[in-house]
Amino acid sequence: MTGQRDRWAELTGGEAGEEYARRFARLVESGHDVHGEAAFCAALLKPAARVLDAGCGTGRIAIRLAELGHHCTGVDVDPSMLAVARREAPTQEWVLGDLARLDALDLKPCFDLVLAAGNVIPLLAPGTEPDVVRQLAAALCPGGLLVTGMGLDAAHLPLAEPPLTITEFDRWCTEAGLTLRQRCSTWSGDPYEEGCGYAVSVHSRPTT
Template sequence: MTGQSDRWTELTGGQAGEEYAQRFARLAESGHDIHGEAAFCDALLKPAARVLDAGCGTGRIAIRLAEMGHHCTGVDVDSSMLAVARREAPTLEWLLGDLTRLDALGLSTGFDMVLAAGNVVPLLAPGTEAAVVRQLAAALGPGGLLVTGMGLDAAHLPLPEPPVTLTDFDHWCTQAGLTLRQRYATWNGDPYHEGCGYAVSVHSRPAM
């Protein structure tokens, strides 16, 4: 990230792509459903929607959404993760870039959904979170949705304590012109309640 490393790079050294992909491959082989995020997002989208997967990692979710008929672009700061994504889905658009400077990547705006799953927000560089939320909101078209998933305690984060609270996050979203539409405790749609260790949030940009 601009000026300092993001928390993800500090944790992994930017070399976790293959290991990350293998972990999900093992989960799939053992019978786990690894496409819960994509199914959740698809239920919110019109057919053939435009989706920006911000912090796309190895592309697992974007690739699945593309298979479901959506037009997906993935952005990540970790080149090792993008190497896996490009290998698995070479025809999709994968961009190496800093989420604080999405506007510098030449992306068209007007996305129907911007997705930031997998603890993207808590793993940003400290102090950049509000700027990233502004960038993600700016990529949305009228009525577009920002969908995020984040851990709220150490059990749901690769960190000793959560660096971001939902109050902080909702405030940044409000500042960026977004409104909270729905919140869940899981990607399966389980109801959210105070004290949940994880939150899936759906914020919307006003329709014109």
């Protein structure tokens, strides 16, 4: 652990929940489909699967997956984001916690799918990224999937420059015992090519 604040907290001060929720409400009002991540994950899941939304924010994805019949737990380090999630879906499980210390949280093992969308990985505290990947991998059932979405350049990140490369991320996943199963450039499933500014990755944990 580095003891540093995560990049998200540095950007927002940990008080972005309401504004984040309003931004997506405006997108819905203007006719945008805001459920691309949920649809992508749902296509990978069997009915009534257990899902961990790691860095769940205001709960948008976990709430949608629950509507589709899955059992979802959301974890986030930002209380302002979780306050919105708890208001929108009070019966769902929302946990305040650091992803680098996921094993210290009172979560029921194990999950069929762990999701880290919305630039969760690039916005972690510097130096904690490999630890978080190991924690997310350890939360998976045998055969479970880690699904991530992240910007790889400044145009797809709220940062001046990307803090990691896709090669580094794949290495952390390999070290955590995961295998790359699929990679796209969008949540709609568009093909990924070298140099793409965004990557949606599906890594799997071995079945044994």
